[in-house]
Amino acid sequence: MKPKAGHEQIEMELLLPFLKEMLAEGREVKMTVTGNSMYPLLRDRQDSVLLAKEEQPKKYDIALFVRSNGEAVLHRIIKCGQDGFIMLGDNQYEKEGPILLSQVVAVAKGFYRGERFIPFNTWWCRLYTFVWSNAGILRKVLKPFVVWVGKLIKRAERME
Template sequence: MKETLQKGGEVIFTPSGSSMLPLLRNRKEKVCIVKPQENPLKKYDMTLFVRNNGQYILHRILAVKADGYVIIGDNQYVKEYRVQHSQVIGVVKGIWRNGKYISCEDFWYQAYCRAWVWIYPLRWLYFRAKQLFLE
């Protein structure tokens, strides 16, 4: 995958997990990943990066800082700090949802990204309350 992206190719795969709900459902949607063209990437970009432990993660950029990216899954409330550009191997170009291709340049996709990032504080409150009252 890394080699294909580094050579300028595209990689299409079906992500697993629940960290990017509600946009990406476990093993339902397909994503098209391309080599990052910008350095630094932009807020709202969905990136495929490699954690220090070797794990591949597909999450969204919440903020771009001098010491790295702040990244989080759409269905999470814990941020990852200092993700370096060198750890990013790809950025999502588009998604196939219910058989329909949605470009990351699409107006409604961009509106979703901004709204989802904007409600992060509410998401944090929801998850904390759920954790406190259900455990």
């Protein structure tokens, strides 16, 4: 997919040092989501997340971390332990971890759907996170329903 006019696509391995530097300075960074691992909440190349440095990420945070092979990934923390974090994409069924705190680059504070910013501390984001993260294998059954509800909400917003 081609980037929109005025937008450049930059490979993550080139972007990561600059991202870490900006976060270390206390700045927040808006980054376009690529991939489907966080669907249905975050849509590939349609939504963006607002990333910030977080000294102590918590359960249910969506974190950007770097795998041991150097790949940067945005997944949800589903468990915090002494050995590190257990991560899982909202559209995945295999847990990953332990991920060390030193591998976590940033935590998403919210996301942009179009021009609208939606913080992750809204009631419906917290409800979605709790239900989706604890649904386990039921997510396969629930996903079509969640997508359908999302389309209804979108349709209702257009009517306003």
